[in-house]
Amino acid sequence: MAEKEFWRWPEYRHTTPGINWREGKVISAGVDIGSVSSKTAIMVDGEMFAQSAMRTGSSSPDSAERTMNWALEDTGMTLKDIHYIVGTGYGRVNVPFAHKAITEIACHARGANYVWGPTVRTVLDMGGQDCKAIRCDERGKVQNFLMNDKCAAGTGRGMEVFADLLSVPIEEVGELSFTVDEEPPPVSSTCVVFAKSEAVGMLRSGWSKEKVLAAYCRAMAHRVVDLLNRVGVEKDFVITGGIAKNIGIVQRIEKELGIKALKPDKWRSDPRFDPMLAGAMGAALFAKALYERSKGQG
Amino acid sequence: MMKANYGYADGSGQYYITLDTDKCDGCGDCVRACPASVLEIVPNEFDIIDGGDIMSVREEHRKKLKYSCAPCKPTTGGGEPPCVTACPHGAITHFLSSAKGQVM
Numbered sequence: 035m036a037e038k039e040f041w042r043w044p045e046y047r048h049t050t051p052g053i054n055w056r057e058g059k060v061i062s063a064g065v066d067i068g069s070v071s072s073k074t075a076i077m078v079d080g081e082m083f084a085q086s087a088m089r090t091g092s093s094s095p096d097s098a099e100r101t102m103n104w105a106l107e108d109t110g111m112t113l114k115d116i117h118y119i120v121g122t123g124y125g126r127v128n129v130p131f132a133h134k135a136i137t138e139i140a141c142h143a144r145g146a147n148y149v150w151g152p153t154v155r156t157v158l159d160m161g162g163q164d165c166k167a168i169r170c171d172e173r174g175k176v177q178n179f180l181m182n183d184k185c186a187a188g189t190g191r192g193m194e195v196f197a198d199l200l201s202v203p204i205e206e207v208g209e210l211s212f213t214v215d216e217e218p219p220p221v222s223s224t225c226v227v228f229a230k231s232e233a234v235g236m237l238r239s240g241w242s243k244e245k246v247l248a249a250y251c252r253a254m255a256h257r258v259v260d261l262l263n264r265v266g267v268e269k270d271f272v273i274t275g276g277i278a279k280n281i282g283i284v285q286r287i288e289k290e291l292g293i294k295a296l297k298p299d300k301w302r303s304d305p306r307f308d309p310m311l312a313g314a315m316g317a318a319l320f321a322k323a324l325y326e327r328s329k330g331q332g
Numbered sequence: 333m334m335k336a337n338y339g340y341a342d343g344s345g346q347y348y349i350t351l352d353t354d355k356c357d358g359c360g361d362c363v364r365a366c367p368a369s370v371l372e373i374v375p376n377e378f379d380i381i382d383g384g385d386i387m388s389v390r391e392e393h394r395k396k397l398k399y400s401c402a403p404c405k406p407t408t409g410g411g412e413p414p415c416v417t418a419c420p421h422g423a424i425t426h427f428l429s430s431a432k433g434q435v436m
Contacts, residue, residue, distance in 0.1 A: 124391075137377040164395070176378045182339030182346075183397045264429070265337070320380060327381065 041194035043071075043204050043276065047086040047104045048305045053078055055111055060325055063105075063116045064141065064317025065098050065132060067125030070162025070190050071276060072097040074105040075314035076116065080322050082306040082315065084109050090162075094125030102131070118325035120317040124163075134324060139166055139179050141316030142274050147174025148315050149307045150296050155268040158258060158287070159313070160277035162190040165258050167265040174316070180265040184224060184257065190276045192226040193283075196250050199230055200243040208282030211247040218245050220253035229253070247282065255286035262291060270296040278309035334378050338389045340397035345431040347405055349397070349415070351387055353378065355423035358385030365418030368393075368400045387424070401426075 055061060058078035066073040068090060076084040086105040090097045098121070106112065113131060121129030122141040129135070142159040152172040159166045169178040197204040218241070223229040233246050241249075254277075271293050277283050284298050301308045334353040339346060353376060363371045370393045376383025393400045404413040406427055411417075413426045 134380075135377075136380060140378050140380075176334055178335045178337070180337035180339060180348075181394065182341065183395050184341075261339075264339075324380065 038201075039198070040201055040203050041198045043194075045086075045088040046305075047084070047107060049084045049109055050082055050306055053081070053083050055083055055109065055115070058083075060118075060322050061111070061116050062318045062321035062325060063102070063119045064314040064319070064321060065102060065119060065121050065129045066123040066138065066141065066311070066314040066317060067094050067098055067101075067121065067129060068123045068138075068162045068313075070194070071310065072101040072123075072125075073311045073314040074101045075311050075318045076105055076109075076111070077315075077318040077322060080319060084111070085305070085308070085311055085314070087308070087310055090125070094128030095130045097125065098129040098131070118321040118328075120321040120324070122313050122317040133321070136317060136320050138313045139168055139181075140176050141313040141320065142166070143168050143170040143176045143316065144174040144319050145312030145314070145316030146170070146272050146274055147172075148319060149274075149300065149309065149312055150270065150272050153270045154272050154296065156262070156265070156271045157312075158262060158271070158273045160189060160258065160273060160275040160283070162276065164189060165261060165275075167258075167261045169265055169268065178265055180261060182261065189254075192229070192250075192254065193277065193280065195226055195230055196233065196247065199233060200237075200246060202243060202247065205279070207247055208251070208280040208284075210244050211251045211282035212285075213244045214242070214248045217252065218249045220256055221246075221249045222253070224257070251280075251282040252286055254283055255290055259287060259290045262287075267291060267293055269293060272296050272309070273298060274309045274312035276310045336388070338394065338397065339429075340401060342398040342402070342405075343432060344407060344428070346429050347397075347401070348425070348427060348429050349389060349401070350425045352423045353383075353386050355421045356386045356419075357421065358387070359420065360387075361418040361420060362387050362415045362424055365414040367403065367414065370397070370400045371415060 063076045072090045121132035121135045126135040146157045157168040166181045336351045338349045374388045376386045
């Protein structure tokens with residue numbers, strides 16, 4: 035029997051019920067090829083219609099095709115029906131069918147504006163291998179952004195490594211990290227490889243895995259709060275990217291900042307608002323704007 | 333106005349390279365001045381409709397700026413780094429934001 039892969043987050047596709055895409059005027063799509071996950075958002079007249087999220091493979095063009103085809107599955111729509119496609123994310127220049135590539139920083143701000151509305155001013159994108167703090171206006175246009183050269187610590191990939199090390203399914207990490215009597219001091223290493231060996235030492239000295247998770251979540255939160263404080267946090271504040279689904283990180287960031295994130299659980303009741311797809315959604319909205327402009331309607 | 337901030341940290345502290353995109357006209361003087369080929373001129377993807385071209389830190393340098401920028405970083409004693417002095421519009425800054433030991 036194959037060993038359970040605790041790091042493996044659920045890949046999924048979803049179609050919004052009740053939309054007849056054939057009646058849509060503009061069908062646009064965003065394809066976000068990240069270092070860890072690949073996402074597609076297909077919109078009909080600027081509303082989410084179909085989406086998928088899956089693991090990025092070794093080839094960006096293949097990953098782009100797989101996530102797009104999966105999003106299209108069972109919709110009756112084909113690639114040819116989509117008027118305009120924007121690629122974004124680390125692999126944005128390797129989306130073979132994209133008409134244009136746009137940086138994920140602009141796409142996450144625009145996507146956050148779609149998911150949470152025009153009151154969003156600060157977006158923290160916690161991706162697979164890096165984090166970006168973004169300030170935007172009421173239209174979701176970037177005013178200021180900040181990234182740094184820190185590597186995979188404090189990101190999705192780091193969380194995968196810890197889930198695997200501690201044999202905890204990655205979706206349960208957040209909840210489990212709160213089942214400690216007392217919040218432990220954060221893991222001190224900024225490098226995932228060192229943090230992992232630090233965690234092994236903690237386990238050996240008798241720490242429970244819950245306590246180690248708490249220490250790691252706290253370290254991740256602390257690291258991104260530095261980034262946020264430099265860019266300046268103005269409300270409303272939201273978190274995008276896969277880590278936005280980890281309550282253990284989200285609540286620790288809120289606590290350290292002293293500011294609550296806007297409706298971090300919106301996606302649980304409605305998958306259209308999955309924060310992991312914010313970049314793909316922003317790309318789809320830019321695609322719509324670019325198509326309309328090319329037709330002289332914008 | 334849009335400001336891009338690319339950060340890096342090494343043993344001496346936290347540094348930032350910043351660009352005011354309103355002042356940048358994409359002339360490329362900074363690109364030619366940088367001895368480590370860190371910079372490039374790209375379409376302004378933050379303003380896709382009428383953004384023109386702007387300076388950007390190349391993707392492949394973003395996670396290793398502490399090495400790429402080490403020879404010219406502002407604490408080496410050589411004054412302002414070449415990317416800053418090369419810009420005719422004062423669009424670029426490159427500075428130590430907090431020395432090691434301070435809050436990063």
